[in-house]
Amino acid sequence: MKRHPQIDEYIRQVCSQIKSKEVHEAISQELEGHFADRIADYQSEGMSEKDAVDRAILQMGDSHLIGKQLHQTHKPRIEWSLVGMVAALVGIGLLTLYSLLDSQSLVDSQFQRQILSVVLGAAVLAGILFADYRKLLPYCKQLYMTTLLVMLISLMTSEQVNGSLQYLDLGLFRFDFLSLSPILLVLSVAGLFSQWRWESWRDFSKALVVVLVPLLIYMSASRMFIGLLYVIWFGVLLFSSQMRRMYKWSFVGLIMALFLAAIGLLFAKPYAISRLLIFLDPYKDPLGAGYQTVQSIEAIRSAGWWGHGFGAQLAALPVTESDFVFAYLVYSFGWIAGGAVLLIGILLLYRIQRAMGQVKDRFGSLLIRGLMAVFFVPFFWSILMALGIVPIFSVSLPFISYGGTQFVLQMAVFGIILSVYRRKDITVLAASR
Template sequence: MNKFISQYLSKVCGEIKYKGVTDDISEEIESHICEIADNYIETGMDEDEAIQKAITQMGDPIKIGKELNKTHRPKTEWSIIGLVGALVLIGGLTLITILSTESIQNQGHIPLNHSQILRTYLTYLPMGIGVCIGCYFLDYTKIEKYSLHIFGAAIGVWMSNSVINNPSGIIVLTMTLFIISFAGLAKRWGSGNIKDMLKLVGLAMLAIVLIFNTHPLSFGFVLLFGAGLLTVLTLAIMSKDFAGNKSRFIFSIYGGALLAKTFLLAGHLTSYRMSRFLAIIRPESYQNSSGWIISISRDAVSNAELIGRSDSLYYWQDGANKLILPDVHTDYIFTYIISTFGLLIGLVTLGIMVCVLTRMFMATRSIRHSYGRYLASAIVVLFTIQGLGNILMSVGLLPHLGFSLPLISYGGTSFVINMALIGVLLGIYRRKDLVMAGKKAC
């Protein structure tokens, strides 16, 4: 590098506090200086003289460095952090309310172990916060090259289900690892080359089949996971670096996904699965199976007070009120919130959730790095469908899908993973203004 350029860059970068961007900034400024110097050299000027004149034209290095320091530094999306904190607080207060209810017992179900649930929650709460902070400071660009390894790790986690015996936790963790790996693989292979695109589709189908065969309720997770994969593929196809026919690939990917899910569902369409969906239309005809819980959920919402507790979720037995609805601390916590605290609190909870998802979506729009944009967008889709699915399930408009309400429902594994994804998203946003592309040198 020319000594005059080196001295100039040293002064500029000396004003930049975040040293992680100085290499990219140096390459960009060097490129500009070289372009200007080339024009002077073409007029017959000596190279050193041309470079010095180009440097003078660039301006005061101290002033430029201070301006770049303002622009190129980590950004924190405080609104997302505040809203996420509100959801975690709502979840904690709701759980405490549930555990403080005397004789808490679901009809026909094992009584809740109050002390065990509280100990688990108090263990996973700081763990989730710690993981979120760790992922926030993690340089996500460093894991892109390990995408195929992460895909293999996801398969390993899926295979461990026979040992761990925690199907829901395994599905959530496996699905998360697959999404993270797929974002990197889409960046690597999503260029429009037929062979590379077939690799992506093949791995996506393998991941979907594995998840579908993990748990009886996994069809909902397949829909959730498939939406995340389609989001990543769509962004890759619509990017400026995609060399293939965008319309043809979009049609093929979405048409193939619809066909594959149709065959997958048809091949596993048991009478049990069919009854769960028919119960939405005629719950009274399935009162002894899945229609019972849908009826209870609908009654709880329709009979809820504007503010305060309704008795729709309780029945009287042995001199005490007991809960009718099972899993009020996990899958049906939103139903409990509405029935116990009132419709107004339910709407406030829903409003905060919508605000979180909106802010997350807005954050992804400002991310320029393709891998970061793929990963952040998939995270937003996972949260959106998970939250929407749980709420519709809680009010009796969907069958039981096994979705938890993100950051509110009780559950150690899902809470920690969701907090990790929040941390990853915030970490991607934190680096959104970094210079990512190299430039030509002299």
């Protein structure tokens, strides 16, 4: 049936009230279907086409009111509770670094750079928040291949710092690309997994290649923690994919076996193994391999409920601005402050988990799951490391530790998570077309 001009005008008026233009086509098709059904019913009762159209429009109701209701249903939404908790962590981080500055453990230029990183990170988060993450989907394979290529270049050209390859030298500036790579790989692998059908061993084989190459690069660069993080978030995406359960367990078992074998090769020397496992009994060598763990535990133990105060000096513990910033935070502001950071982290995880349940888009859901692992594994590892519960790696506490590049990347992670949540009602309607 040819659409009547009155129906066209009605639909136009409805859509004029809906700011999100991306849902206009889907809503138009939905309204057309309703009108077609009603007009057909009225005509079967003997009405003329004109009378049937008039009756259908009358029964549908006021176009502006319908449009406003649909706008409320499908408008993009920001999860402000997540924004608030991120802002709280950033504020705690700046206060902690300012305390380090007052104790002369941090210099003015470092604190100023962190302030600039906060401003830049906020801009990055806002820019990603209002972007359409779905536009990445057609380019996931290219993104994966490009990321691998730059990782290989980084492996071959980076400078070695503390036994691991760190910075990609681009001439004018140096950049730790391997720290950025987990985010890029989550974006690309989530897209690939959302498109694969997982019906044969061929998909299993492709997934095996996808996981092995980056893992080998991380191990070759001696980036143990990034390798561990990669195994964890890849496993999360794998179990969230549509791969058959028997394949999932086989796959994860194979990955873990390869990762542990790589760890064994890299820590083949007894001295290296003892350093890795010293957290089990750090007081066995308090002035050697267990020194950092012992100093961190003692600093936290001596803090009490309210700590030693703003600007407290903790010269005995190294890297208090990065790896052991949680120990310094508790030492200065007490167990209350440490508990608050831990509680915010748990609430943040809970809120993202709940928000994820409302996302029906397959790509978006996988993105959130992978990025949750990328953020929360370092978050909780850094805290547990300061408490002497897990081995020591070079792990910063997100949003609190000093580090410009890491801070901006962490803000980008939350920009993507918020972007997926913001578009959850739009993507559901668009997918139903």
